């Protein structure tokens with residue numbers, strides 16, 4: 001079947017992004033997903049009027065390689081030769097392409113203004129406006145963030161007057177051509193409703209970041225316009241590819257202008273630090289302020305983004321694991337960062353012993369424990385992960401023996417008992433952990449040997465052992481076919497078995513795919529009950 005995909009000029013730009021996305025995941029693009037995307041984009045943009053279409057004669061089996069993606073994108077974009085398409089109103093800012101040698105210090109925003117000549121109805125009876133808008137809605141200008149009602153002040157013989165204009169679709173002309181029969185008949189019956197000219201100005205504020213970037217970047221850089229970023233507090237964090245670096249400050253300025261919540265735009269300078277998972281960053285635009293406040297899992301986190309690890313894309317993973325922890329259970333968070341697992345779990349009255357080797361992460365965690373009032377349930381440590389696992393068992397045991405219970409006031413001040421006193425929850429401190437969380441995907445598996453013999457001093461060898469949630473990356477060979485799920489699982493099992501010094505069967509492991517970090521690199525969380533053979537191994541510790 002021939003895969004003929006029609007898409008509008010406006011949608012072309014979204015199309016570039018969506019092809020790129022699908023390409024990254026190496027999927028064959030199928031017609032239904034395109035249809036859904038088209039629907040979404042046209043709804044979102046509001047540019048739904050009679051779209052201009054370009055038929056792409058692609059076969060359904062066409063695999064969109066990077067170069068094909070670019071060719072399609074450029075072919076489609078080259079059709080957007082004029083800033084304003086007469087028949088189909090999908091405006092784009094005028095092109096002012098800059099080259100690497102001529103990058104201006106700042107963007108001249110006045111260059112992005114276009115004027116569009118429209119026909120408008122002069123409404124003599126303002127109370128009729130709602131009626132007009134309803135009855136002739138298909139004849140009216142429909143453009144996101146632009147009102148189709150305009151008030152024009154004028155002076156008539158020293159007297160100030162205001163005309164109310166209702167802007168019509170751009171393909172409707174002053175001679176009434178292009179309008180619906182209904183409106184034409186109406187105007188015949190109501191000669192007092194005049195059709196007059198109106199010049200609409202669309203300036204820098206109107207265009208989206210990707211539209212401006214499309215109009216300034218060289219043609220060969222249009223296939224992956226870098227308007228995407230990850231937000232951490234007020235910081236937009238970009239990951240610009242080398243070819244976009246000459247334009248980095250202009251790109252940063254546009255991102256800053258177009259996203260009201262962004263105060264600082266940074267670019268990652270080098271690959272992630274191997275020990276503490278932090279990275280060097282450069283400020284592209286805005287204030288050089290790295291102290292952020294981020295909200296996640298109903299908690300507030302404050303930290304210096306330049307000194308600690310934080311990834312806003314992990315929030316679903318944080319929530320997923322936190323939802324498996326039950327009130328009164330004990331959790332050991334080996335690589336806790338500034339507390340995205342530990343603090344929300346503590347808020348659920350889960351007892352958490354949380355550790356991070358990075359002094360700044362540890363300080364951030366201590367701060368966030370206080371900020372979220374979880375001092376009773378979350379205990380911070382600043383140790384190496386292996387040492388921490390080894391002492392974790394004894395630490396909880398002594399806590400359970402010395403403190404025995406935690407008395408935690410109800411979070412709500414309004415939760416009162418019959419005597420009017422604030423309600424409290426009394427929690428028995430367990431002697432055993434229910435969960436170990438190990439989110440250091442690059443190397444967490446290599447710490448698993450620390451579990452050998454961890455329970456050897458236990459009196460009761462039948463008591464339930466903890467779940468271990470170990471995060472890890474799986475990298476596949478970019479030149480080989482994509483590995484199957486079974487192949488990935490088997491490879492991860494082998495690494496875990498070798499670190500545990502125990503041939504753990506595949507059936508004892510459960511695998512959760514967290515996210516694709518790169519086309520050939522996936523992040524996983526592997527969960528298993530600590531095997532008895534490991535916990536009671538005589539050769540450990």
Ligand SMILES: C[S@@+](CC[C@H](N)C(=O)[O-])C[C@H]1O[C@@H](n2cnc3c(N)ncnc32)[C@H](O)[C@@H]1O
Pocket residue numbers: 275276277308309310311314334335336337338339340341355356357358361383384385386439440441
């Ligand atoms: C990927 S981050 C995860 C942080 C947090 N759990 C989260 O989900 O966002 C890994 C953390 O492990 C810490 N870390 C790295 N090596 C460590 C080690 N040997 N012992 C303890 N913590 C370590 C880093 O400082 C970093 O905060």
